[in-house]
Amino acid sequence: MNSEHVEVIYTDGQKKQFPKGVPIEEALDAAGKGKDRWVAGRLNGVLLDLRSGLEEGGHLEGVPVDSKEGLEILRHSTSHLMAQAVKKLYPKARFAIGPAIENGFYYDFEVDEPFSQEDLSKIESKMKEIISARLEVKRREMPREEAIRYFEERDESYKVELLEEISDDIISCYQQGDFLDLCRGPHIPHTGHVKAFKLLSVAGAYWRGDESKPMLQRIYGTSFPDRDGLKQYLKFLEEARKRDHRRLGKDLDLFSFNDEVGAGMPIYHPKGALLRHILESFEKREHLRRGYQVVMGPTLLKTDLWKRSGHFDNYRENMYFTEIDEQSYGVKPMNCLAHMLIYKSRIRSYRDLPLRYFELGTVHRHEKSGVLHGLLRVRQFTQDDAHILCMPEQLHEEIQGIIDFVVEVMGIFGFAYEMEISTRPEKSIGTDEDWEKATAALVGALEGKGISYNVCEGDGAFYGPKIDVKLKDALDRKWQCATIQCDFTLPDRFDLTYVGADGHRHRPVMVHRVILGAVERFMGVLIEHYAGAFPLWLSPVQATIVTVTDSQVDFARKVWEELKGMGLRVELDDRNEKLGYKIREAQLQKVPYMLVIGDREVSAVGIAPRRRDGTQLELMSTGDFAALVERECLEASKGRVGLGII
RNA sequence: GCCGACGUAGCUCAGGGGUAGAGCAGCUGAUUCGUAAUCAGCAGGCCAAGGGUUCAAAUCCCUUCGUCGGCUCCA
Incomplete structure (x- = not known):
């Protein structure tokens, strides 16, 4: 092999030679598969742009857009895309940082007026325009001093601050259209690679997370390789709202907060x-x-003791103090x-x-x-x-x-x-x-x-x-x-x-x-974690007895007393409502067992349990049901808790 | 604490200067029914609290309290 050529080894072990400087994209295409799926390349473990030239040989693989790194690159590029849109709409905005994060990306801006929800829609539309233009995303390397000058001229003080902390002589920027941003890369080859994105929220965020520094406006968003991925993620957010313990705390009547009591x-x-x-x-x-x-x-201890422990000096701002008989006391933190x-x-x-x-x-x-x-x-x-x-x-x-x-x-x-x-x-x-x-x-x-x-x-x-x-x-x-x-x-x-x-x-x-x-x-x-459907051993209500008609109420009461006596946590729903209505209610309350009592159960002296997953159990005696509950509790708690509570 | 949004019936929300609305829940009655919503009627609100602007404020302004999304902090 002469020095004009580089040898590439693909993941399948196949080797090929290329003239030095060949774009990574071409070298990957030559392997014949996955064209268009790549957002970047990885040479000897280092991520590189598809358009960058191969200066040395080695192991080369394409980074698919749906891989962990691929998604990160896509999201990072989407954040640049958003920044470009913001620049077009709000020329006076200053730019801070815009990384990819776990489920998306954000970008921090300094603007005169905070962004509103309508602003987000406007920015989204502008982003779509830029996507349609399929602007090439070009890597540009320049001496650090030149970059500092470039950003100083544009009054991008945050970028200058970042640059001043980078020790490299040559730094890289990425340009798409007339927008240039300081960035390590890599990035997608052109803006058309952004297929499905959404801007999610705006929030204030201190520059570098430091409350003594200016507060910037942060826009959060996410980006996916396709519409389905985005849809799924938005669905996940919606599902998460249903699992929110604050929502469930209300729905399941577990706890509340009250303005008149105070926050927290x-x-x-x-x-x-x-x-x-x-x-x-x-x-x-x-x-x-x-x-x-x-x-x-005790809850209250004399302040002198907190001084001795070091809490007063190190934790005072988080503590509450009060005075009793002219003595200072601290509430224990x-x-x-x-x-x-x-x-x-x-x-x-x-x-x-x-x-x-x-x-x-x-x-x-x-x-x-x-x-x-x-x-x-x-x-x-x-x-x-x-x-x-x-x-x-x-x-x-x-x-x-x-x-x-x-x-x-x-x-x-x-x-x-x-x-x-x-x-x-x-x-x-x-x-x-x-x-x-x-x-x-x-x-x-x-x-x-x-x-x-x-x-x-x-x-x-x-x-x-x-x-x-x-x-x-x-x-x-x-x-x-x-x-x-x-x-x-x-x-x-x-x-x-x-x-x-x-x-x-x-x-x-x-x-x-x-x-x-x-x-x-x-x-x-x-x-x-349980979305409110607690395992039996934790469930505050383990079973709800539901009667079919009024005529079973006396029997149901007896069953209720019996089960309570055996240590089960049981409620009785003897309201004059249809069975379906009561089942639905118990279901929404996520009660593990519903015990149906109709005429059949009264004459057989038993109960017909239904699990909250809809499965129907055989008619059984209260004793058998208690044994079933005990077994299930012990199993779920790994032998720790059976019937009843200490 | 900071930035932004928000606070209307028990819950979910509509109404945005001129008499407070809906659905569900609640209550009363009818119905007595077999595994996710039976029907009808009734009742329910100092529109978070306080102050202002106005002939008139749920609606506009200010302050406070609280909630939500973040920043920061932490169990």
Whole structure:
């Protein structure tokens, strides 16, 4: 092979030679398949534009538009397309950034007037014009200085700011028609590749997410290779609205919020309270069997104590304070203080350790008004909180025990989750050495279990690094639930000690951890996870008895009492309505079982159960039905919960 | 907290300066019915709260509270 040629190896192993500089597009077409499906090429793992020339040989593959990278490129290009449309309609707009995100893209602009819903339609129309023009999307490389000059001349201060942080001498821009944007690429070859897109919403967003920086206008949108994909996604959004726990909380009469009470303070109605009670009983039992001890601390603690713990200095803006008899008190935002004082209430021996204090502790945090979100972010919530005090050499095992606990519980609820390790933030207390030790303990425990995790630098709590477990809501937004946090500082501040085998005092280490996290948030995620159709063991109402006519009401009452007596959660619908009406209502309430009682059942002394999925069971006795329910509960809860609640 | 939208009956929503509307739910009556809506009648609102503009405000303006979508923060 001479230097004028490059050799390409395709994914099927086939090899071909081309003159150097041949466009990737041509080299891919030569393989004879997939023409037009590609939005980019990948040479030796690097994504490149279809129009860029091959300067070196190697493994080459086409990136199909419906692959993960292909979609990303399409969406990124759609965001550029939108920016071009905005530039045409609002020449004074300044441009910030416009990346592809998980299900679409956004672009941030600085404009005099925020965009309205009508503006979005206008922008969409302009985008369609640009698509029809099939403008070529050209990559242009230029010296950094030249690019800075170009954007300075156009008063694009955000682009200049971005450029000033790029260290490369040569940077790339992409041009389509008269619109040029700073971008790494790659992009689709021409605007005609955008087939199905929609602008979804407008929102304010701080430049670089920093509230001290100007607020920009962000337009969110999405883009798909074809109309069907877009339609499906819009359908998913619609379905997600039906699963929304705020919607279901109302429909299923679980909880409410009230203007007169205040924001972020949930009110539990009977069924919501029962659901919560079931969760909490389950939790208590699970903790007791794992060697935790249940404790309880007060809600108000003197401010001096919060000063000693470091909360006053580091967490004050999230706390509520009040005064009693001229003494300042703080409402607890965390449960740790009382637990420390329990530890301190007597001399501890190494033989006592580890100590695991568990509390369903209700805390209050002043969350900013704009972030409140149904049950998922509130100002009053109850954590399934525990603090483990142990010897440093027990730390690893304790953390592994907690991880096992989390994995087991998430398995019972059937949640998929992501684990993250967060390291030291800027605002924090403790020595570097402590932080390193604690971080190493967390990493070691996860790696020991072979669990994969992401690292979030600087996202730790002020007192220590942590492992977070994130669950997703109906819209795939992630919410932190379980968290395991090391703390080498509180035992120090409170001078916690234990007497070792050597007769000397030593410092224990502490782990803060929650499994569900906040019961409120967990319930919110749980409601969306099951779309309100809870498994039998969690369902606040497990069965509704429905009578066919008035003449069966007496018998139905007896059945009702009997089933309640056996520990089932049953309701009776003896209203004078047609059977279909009552079935429909129970169905909409997502009750797992409907127990039909007509003349047949009265004479056979039984009930005819119908599952909420529509399947019809044989007429059976109340005892058989209770046994069925028990079996199903035990199965779904992996043996934890049968009939009744503790 | 910031940007934007929004707040009308229990719920879902219409009405946008001139007497508050619909469907569902509720109540009453009729009907007594076999697996996702029986019929009829009745009742229900200080239009989130407070202030202004106007002869007149649910409607226009201001403030507050709350909700929604984001930013940021976090369980």
